[in-house]
Each structure stands twice: as structure tokens, then as C-alpha cells.
Amino acid sequence: MLVIRNGRIRTAAAPGSGVPQVIEGGTVVVEGTKIKVVVAVGVPDIPPGAEFIDATGLYVTPGIVDPHSHIGIVEDGVGWEGSDGNEATDPVTAECRALDGINPADEAFEEVRRHGVTTVNIAPGSANVIGGTSLAVKCYGSVVDEMVIKNPTGMKAAMGENPKRVYGNQHKKPATRMGTAAVMRGALTAARDYMRKQEMAKEKPDKAPDVNLKHEALAPVLRGEMPLRVHAHRADDIVTAIRIADEFGIKITLEHCTEGDQVADLIAARGIMAAVGPSMYQRGKQEVKDLSVSTPVALAKAGVHVALTSDHPVVPLQYLRFIAGLCVREGMPEETALAAMTRHGAEHAGVGDRLGSIEPGKDADIVLWDGDPFEWLTHAVCTIIDGKVVYRNGEERGCR
Numbered sequence: 001m002l003v004i005r006n007g008r009i010r011t012a013a014a015p016g017s018g019v020p021q022v023i024e025g026g027t028v029v030v031e032g033t034k035i036k037v038v039v040a041v042g043v044p045d046i047p048p049g050a051e052f053i054d055a056t057g058l059y060v061t062p063g064i065v066d067p068h069s070h071i072g073i074v075e076d077g078v079g080w081e082g083s084d085g086n087e088a089t090d091p092v093t094a095e096c097r098a099l100d101g102i103n104p105a106d107e108a109f110e111e112v113r114r115h116g117v118t119t120v121n122i123a124p125g126s127a128n129v130i131g132g133t134s135l136a137v138k139c140y141g142s143v144v145d146e147m148v149i150k151n152p153t154g155m156k157a158a159m160g161e162n163p164k165r166v167y168g169n170q171h172k173k174p175a176t177r178m179g180t181a182a183v184m185r186g187a188l189t190a191a192r193d194y195m196r197k198q199e200m201a202k203e204k205p206d207k208a209p210d211v212n213l214k215h216e217a218l219a220p221v222l223r224g225e226m227p228l229r230v231h232a233h234r235a236d237d238i239v240t241a242i243r244i245a246d247e248f249g250i251k252i253t254l255e256h257c258t259e260g261d262q263v264a265d266l267i268a269a270r271g272i273m274a275a276v277g278p279s280m281y282q283r284g285k286q287e288v289k290d291l292s293v294s295t296p297v298a299l300a301k302a303g304v305h306v307a308l309t310s311d312h313p314v315v316p317l318q319y320l321r322f323i324a325g326l327c328v329r330e331g332m333p334e335e336t337a338l339a340a341m342t343r344h345g346a347e348h349a350g351v352g353d354r355l356g357s358i359e360p361g362k363d364a365d366i367v368l369w370d371g372d373p374f375e376w377l378t379h380a381v382c383t384i385i386d387g388k389v390v391y392r393n394g395e396e397r398g399c400r
Contacts, residue, residue, distance in 0.1 A: 002030040002387055003046055007055025007368065011038065011358040012062050012335075012342045019359050021335050028060065030364040033386040038358055055368055058381065061338065062357050063118025063365035065345030066317055068229075068255050068275040068309040071120050072102035072109065072137075072144070076313055082106070086127035088166050091174060092187045095213035096132030098122050099151055102144045108317065109139050113391045115318035116367035116380040119149065121349035123255075126158035126231040127166045129174060129183040133217060134229060136349045138365070140385045153350045154229040154253065155221050157184060159237035161287050181240055188248050191218035226350070227251040233258040233287040242270060253348060256311070258288050261295045264302035273305040273348045278315040279323050293326045300336050307344040325374035337374065 009026040013019035019038060029037040029044060037044055075082025084101035087093045102122060112120075123134035133152035141147035159180055168175030174183050194215035201208035220226045230241040233256050245252045254260065257274040260267055267274060276296040283291050300306045308327070310320045324337040332340075339356075346356030354363050364387035371378035383391040 001036075001047060001050040002053070002364070002384070003043065003050050004028040004030070004053045004055050004060060004366065004368070005043060007058050007060035009038070009060045009358060010335075010338055010373075012338050013357045013359050014339075014343065017357075017359065019357070026060075028358060028366065030366075030384075030387045033364055035358060035360055035362050035364050035366075038360060053368070053382065057370075059369040059371065059373055059378075060358070061116075061367050061369065061373055062342040062355070063367050063383065063385065064116050064320055064341050065119040065121075065307075065343075065349065065356055066117065066309055066312065066320055067121045067307045067345040067348035068277075069120040069122055069312045069317060070125060071112070071122060071139075071312045071317060072104060072106045073098055073122055074125070074313055075103055075106045076108040076111075076316075085125035086131070086166075087124070088127040091129045091163060091167055091172070091183050092214060093124075093128050093132055094130045094155060094187065094191075094215075094217040096124060097135075097152070098124050098132060098156075099135050099144065099148070102137070104142055104144045104147060108312065112312075112317045113139050113383050113385075114380060114393075116321065116369070116373070116383055117317055118365040118367070118383065118385050119346065119349075119351070119355055120312075120317070121153055121345075123154070123156045123229060126156070126162040129158060129163045129180050130187050130218070131156040131158065136351045138385050140388075140390045149351050149354065150349075152220070152226060154227045155218065156231070157228050157241075158231035159241055160231065160233055161285055162231070177237070177240070181244065184244055185247070187214070187218060188222065188244075188250075191215040192222055192248070195219055195222060221250050222248065224249075224251060227253050229253045229255050231255045235259040235262040237287070238263055238267070242266065242272070255309070257299070258295060259290055260304070261298035261302075264299050264304060267299070268303040271305075273307065273344075274299055275307045275309040275345075275348050277309040277323060278311040279308070279326070280315050280319060281311075293323065294330050296340065297327055297330045297332045300332055300340070305344060305347070306336075306340050307348040308340045309345075321373055322376060325376070328374050334374065
């Protein structure tokens with residue numbers, strides 16, 4: 001058992017959950033891998049042998065969750081040898097799985113733990129119209145299969161410049177936004193027809209179609225079991241993604257959503273989640289010319305479910321909390337910004353039932369900070385994943 005006591009706890013719990021969002025001098029009790037108790041006053045009966053962490057003077061928050069990352073699949077500081085996120089040989093590679101490209105020895109995993117990041121949703125890149133399945137993992141472990149929280153968490157797709165640049169340069173379809181939408185419709189239609197043939201084959205087994213891994217991978221999207229996670233920066237690409245989702249009756253999430261503020265009311269009305277970012281990056285291509293940290297602020301104000309993403313390694317994941325701090329500077333309430341880098345990220349990734357807030361029953365993924373987590377000078381002094389201390393920043397910083 002692990003007991004964290006006397007900390008300033010910022011739970012990131014949802015309003016109406018019954019758990020206060022701020023608890024001064026509170027205590028968190030961890031049993032095994034789960035949070036057992038969160039109390040504001042007093043300490044419940046603790047059995048002998050429990051480990052105590054004195055969090056006096058420290059902030060206590062949930063671990064940071066990035067809902068859109070390429071950590072481990074585009075390795076840090078390695079180059080092409082460790083770049084395994086884009087199978088850019090076919091615009092539809094739905095059968096590819098991010099799981100098979102992740103190297104848990106990527107040094108970025110250790111680095112982000114030192115900065116309070118505990119969970120990432122890892123997706124293929126955006127070279128392809130449909131790139132393959134994403135998954136959520138904890139940022140600790142040596143075997144990726146043992147790090148998995150949920151697999152798959154969605155099917156990666158992409159609109160806009162990337163697919164048309166990659167395949168236009170190969171003189172292949174798609175070379176335009178029209179072509180990208182057509183390829184996406186074609187893949188979904190083919191998978192839907194495959195599913196119909198499978199259904200018919202229940203009565204006539206000899207009519208069963210040959211196994212097609214692309215179609216098999218897309219079937220859960222068409223059945224509504226997981227979302228299509230659509231890379232879309234420009235407002236018109238966002239609207240095209242929504243149009244296609246309506247045509248096929250599927251769920252989508254928006255990834256990046258750079259011009260989402262231009263169609264914020266539409267996104268909010270549809271109840272579509274948006275992972276916004278990376279907001280601390282150069283305007284390296286035309287479709288991000290309106291890049292601004294004010295975008296997630298405006299989207300949240302419009303009622304959109306906003307999570308923040310670093311798009312690691314585009315912006316190193318350890319800087320995600322600084323993006324949240326900039327959102328606060330631009331007018332986002334602190335509790336909204338905290339949720340955007342914790343609970344909302346977990347919900348966007350489809351693991352919000354287990355992660356993203358300090359509440360009884362949730363996974364014990366907790367970070368202690370020596371100051372306000374939105375401030376640049378603050379350090380993570382202790383990172384806990386599944387109830388285990390996986391990083392300590394020394395006795396002098398209070399994690400004892």
C-alpha cells in the first residue's frame with residue numbers, strides 16, 4: 001500500500017463526479033495498482049508496512065495523457081532506422097498495427113516519465129489515407145505487449161496535404177483532396193461489402209469471402225466499436241471528415257484540428273472530440289498557417305471536448321504541460337487545462353474509465369510536482385504508474 005499525504009491534490013475529476021477538483025492537504029491511498037481512497041481530512045486506517053510519501057508543499061495531479069503520439073514508433077534521435085510510423089507504399093494500410101512498430105527502448109519513454117507523462121495513445125503517421133490501428137500504453141516497461149492498456153483504440157486516417165503529397169509525388173491516387181476523400185470512401189465501402197458477404201455466408205458457408213486483413217481491420221469502425229481518428233488541420237478537411245462519417249454512420253475523432261475554431265459550433269453540435277496540437281511548432285506547411293494556442297481555448301469555450309497533443313516527436317512530449325500553461329495564459333480556466341492534458345486525453349483515447357483523474361477505482365498513475373504544473377520552472381519530483389514509483393527526483397525535492 002502507498003499513501004500520499006499532505007499534498008495539494010488537483011484531481012481533474014469531472015464536475016458532478018462527487019470528487020472535489022482541488023483538495024488542500026489531502027491524502028491519496030493506493031492499493032496495488034488502483035487508487036483506493038481520496039480524502040480531504042484525516043487518514044484512514046493504514047496497515048503496517050505501507051509506504052508513505054510526504055507531499056507537503058507539493059502539487060499532486062493525475063499523470064499526463066497524450067491522446068495522439070508517435071513515441072516509440074518514430075524513435076527519438078534515431079533517424080530513418082527508427083521511423084516506423086508510415087507504411088507509405090499504399091494509401092490504405094488498415095491492416096497495419098502501431099503495436100508492431102513500437103520500440104519500448106526508445107529513450108523518449110524514460111524522458112517523458114521524468115516530466116510526469118504516464119500514458120500515450122500511439123498512432124501510425126498521416127502519410128496514408130488510412131494508416132492502421134492505434135493503441136494506448138503506459139510509459140513504463142520493456143515489453144510493449146505488457147505496457148498496453150487498450151488495443152486497438154481506433155483507426156488512423158488522414159485528410160489534407162500529407163496523403164496527397166506522398167502519393168501525388170508517386171504519381172498515384174490520391175493527388176488531391178478529392179482523391180483522398182474518394183480513397184477513404186472506397187476503403188469503407190469495400191469493407192462494408194465484405195461484412196455483408198460474411199453475414200450472408202452464415203447461411204451459405206461456401207459463399208464466404210476470402211479473408212481480407214484490410215477489411216477485417218475496418219469492420220470495427222463500421223460496427224461503431226472504435227472511431228476513425230482523422231488527421232485534419234484545415235476547416236474544410238474537418239468538414240469533409242464529418243461528411244464522410246455521416247455517410248457511413250461511423251464515429252470519428254479529430255486529430256490536430258488546427259482550424260477547428262472556424263467550425264467550432266459544428267464540432268460541438270456533433271459531440272466530436274478533438275485532440276488539438278501541436279501548438280508550439282512552426283508553421284511548416286500551408287494547412288497550419290493559422291496555428292495558434294488560442295485554438296484549443298476557443299474550442300473549449302464553444303463546448304468542444306478538447307484534449308491537448310504534442311504529436312511527439314513533432315513537439316517533444318515532455319513539453320505538453322507547457323502548452324497547457326499557454327492555454328491558461330490565453331484564458332482557458334486552469335481546471336479545463338488540467339483536464340485537457342489528463343482526463344480528456346484519456347477519454348479521447350478511449351481509456352477514460354481507467355485513467356485521467358485521481359478518483360477511487362482509477363489506475364494509480366499520479367505525479368507530484370514541486371510547484372504549479374503549468375509553470376515552466378516546476379519539476380516533476382515523483383512519477384507513479386500503476387502504484388509503482390517509476391521516477392524520483394531526489395530527496396531534496398520532497399519525494400520521500
